[in-house]
Amino acid sequence: MVTHCARHRWRPRTLGLNRVNQKQSKANPRRGKRRPATSGPVAKADQRIGVPKSTGKNTPPGLVARELAVDLVVAVLTQNRAFDEALTAAFAAPRYADLEARDRGLARQIAATTLRYARPLQARLDSRLDKPLSARYARIGAILLTAAAQLCRLAIPPHAVISLAVDQTRYARAGSHLDKLVNAVLRGLVRDGVSVSSDRETIRETLPGWMWLRWVKNYGEATAQDIAEASLQEAALDLSVKSAPPQWAERLNGAALATDTVRLVPGGRIEDLEGFASGDWWVQDAAAALPARLASLTVGPAAEVADLCAAPGGKTALLAATGARVTAVEISADRLQRLAANLDRLGLSAELVEADIATWNPARQFDAVLLDAPCTATGTIRRHPDIIHLKRESDVARLATIQASLLENAVNLVRPGGCLVYCTCSLEPEEGEQQMSAFLASHPEFEVMPIEPGLAGIEASWITPEGYLRTLPSFTPTIVAEGDGVSVPKGMDGFFAARLRRL
Numbered sequence: 090m091v092t093h094c095a096r097h098r099w100r101p102r103t104l105g106l107n108r109v110n111q112k113q114s115k116a117n118p119r120r121g122k123r124r125p126a127t128s129g130p131v132a133k134a135d136q137r138i139g140v141p142k143s144t145g146k147n148t149p150p151g152l153v154a155r156e157l158a159v160d161l162v163v164a165v166l167t168q169n170r171a172f173d174e175a176l177t178a179a180f181a182a183p184r185y186a187d188l189e190a191r192d193r194g195l196a197r198q199i200a201a202t203t204l205r206y207a208r209p210l211q212a213r214l215d216s217r218l219d220k221p222l223s224a225r226y227a228r229i230g231a232i233l234l235t236a237a238a239q240l241c242r243l244a245i246p247p248h249a250v251i252s253l254a255v256d257q258t259r260y261a262r263a264g265s266h267l268d269k270l271v272n273a274v275l276r277g278l279v280r281d282g283v284s285v286s287s288d289r290e291t292i293r294e295t296l297p298g299w300m301w302l303r304w305v306k307n308y309g310e311a312t313a314q315d316i317a318e319a320s321l322q323e324a325a326l327d328l329s330v331k332s333a334p335p336q337w338a339e340r341l342n343g344a345a346l347a348t349d350t351v352r353l354v355p356g357g358r359i360e361d362l363e364g365f366a367s368g369d370w371w372v373q374d375a376a377a378a379l380p381a382r383l384a385s386l387t388v389g390p391a392a393e394v395a396d397l398c399a400a401p402g403g404k405t406a407l408l409a410a411t412g413a414r415v416t417a418v419e420i421s422a423d424r425l426q427r428l429a430a431n432l433d434r435l436g437l438s439a440e441l442v443e444a445d446i447a448t449w450n451p452a453r454q455f456d457a458v459l460l461d462a463p464c465t466a467t468g469t470i471r472r473h474p475d476i477i478h479l480k481r482e483s484d485v486a487r488l489a490t491i492q493a494s495l496l497e498n499a500v501n502l503v504r505p506g507g508c509l510v511y512c513t514c515s516l517e518p519e520e521g522e523q524q525m526s527a528f529l530a531s532h533p534e535f536e537v538m539p540i541e542p543g544l545a546g547i548e549a550s551w552i553t554p555e556g557y558l559r560t561l562p563s564f565t566p567t568i569v570a571e572g573d574g575v576s577v578p579k580g581m582d583g584f585f586a587a588r589l590r591r592l
């Protein structure tokens with residue numbers, strides 16, 4: 090988001106309450122600089138930016154959580170890393186080891202909000218800077234952006250937000266002399282009552298232009314607006330349970346959905362919830378569970394099923410839990426290990442194979458083959474706000490070509506009379522409906538088994554004229570049971586699934 094420019098004069102357009110002493114900053118950026126107090130020695134990992142450990146007695150409250158939020162935003166926006174991956178790495182880092190769950194949650198919320206609203210927030214900031222910050226000061230740009238998100242979207246008291254952002258700037262390895270600029274720009278936002286609301290224009294502004302235009306072309310403007318709005322929401326915590334969804338919904342104080350998913354209000358550590366340690370459920374979006382439910386309902390329990398592109402194993406677990414003999418195939422050794430650990434916790438088993446689906450050629454065929462192909466994942470922006478920054482329009486065609494090549498080999502694995510479920514979590518027809526049209530045109534030995542409403546709790550409005558499943562983030566499964574006073578979030582991932590039979 091931070092654009093680059095070779096030469097700069099660091100001056101906010103509106104100096105506001107705090108005048109920036111450019112001369113002092115230029116002549117000796119560190120002169121008269123107060124470093125926030127630290128207590129005790131600073132851990133090695135912290136020296137990178139000089140931030141005190143979260144345990145430090147004199148560390149300003151909330152500072153380390155803000156540092157984590159900025160690290161996450163930098164990871165996505167300047168290092169092009171996936172948000173999930175960055176979260177996992179940050180939570181494992183020694184410098185955040187002592188951070189309490191509540192602060193981790195706050196950091197995650199700030200970073201996710203920043204990523205969701207990065208475009209409109211950046212526009213508000215850019216209008217207050219003479220020139221954009223250079224790449225060298227990317228971290229300062231991320232400090233400004235996360236602070237703006239807290240001020241303009243999260244309604245966190247301005248005093249705390251500004252003071253912590255200024256402290257963070259002073260700790261930064263590059264750009265600590267920009268503390269007054271940061272102070273002035275943020276104070277200006279507050280003084281001028283700048284907000285980033287949820288009006289139609291702002292919602293569109295959050296998306297890259299190509300994504301918005303595609304959704305308008307493929308779904309019409311009103312639905313595109315609904316999708317965009319839903320994509321900005323924090324997703325519910327959805328669980329697939331091994332059995333008895335209504336009882337689990339009651340025990341966990343959530344809702345049971347018609348699709349058999351248990352939906353909870355997100356918050357707190359997942360590991361602390363009842364049933365995690367005992368392996369009674371796993372986290373899986375309601376829509377993401379449907380392709381495996383479809384495969385399982387089509388071939389029945391005890392069938393031989395190949396789960397292709399299987400890690401981290403949500404669909405493998407669902408198939409195994411319904412009694413299928415599952416072979417889970419995954420190209421990445423690391424991700425296959427994660428899948429193994431997940432199955433282990435759940436007390437479920439599957440044959441695990443590390444292989445490339447494009448060439449995997451086992452000696453046998455299967456009753457059902459589930460291909461959850463890699464895709465642009467534009468249906469999962471609620472959970473992965475990095476997608477609106479990291480995906481390019483060219484990825485649609487690139488991934489559609491990969492999907493076609495995986496499908497081409499997957500067909501050989503389906504026994505005659507068996508079933509192939511192809512799915513992606515993309516909203517782009519090239520990765521769904523169009524992929525299937527092209528496939529069926531060149532594979533007369535396959536026919537569509539149209540999905541009927543009611544199957545696996547699927548609603549009529551989620552089914553295309555061809556009989557495919559097409560869920561949108563703006564859809565919500567029917568709630569069949571909900572605890573008293575519980576109001577779970579709406580929405581579901583955007584998914585495409587086709588169910589085919591081999592003749």
Ligand SMILES: C[S@@+](CC[C@H](N)C(=O)[O-])C[C@H]1O[C@@H](n2cnc3c(N)ncnc32)[C@H](O)[C@@H]1O
Pocket residue numbers: 397398399400401402403404405418419420421424444445446447461462463464495
């Ligand atoms: C959408 S994710 C699958 C999610 C999984 N089915 C689940 O429900 O938990 C796609 C997976 O496909 C794997 N993958 C990508 N290309 C592959 C290939 N050519 N062969 C096998 N696995 C592949 C990726 O490593 C990734 O784990």
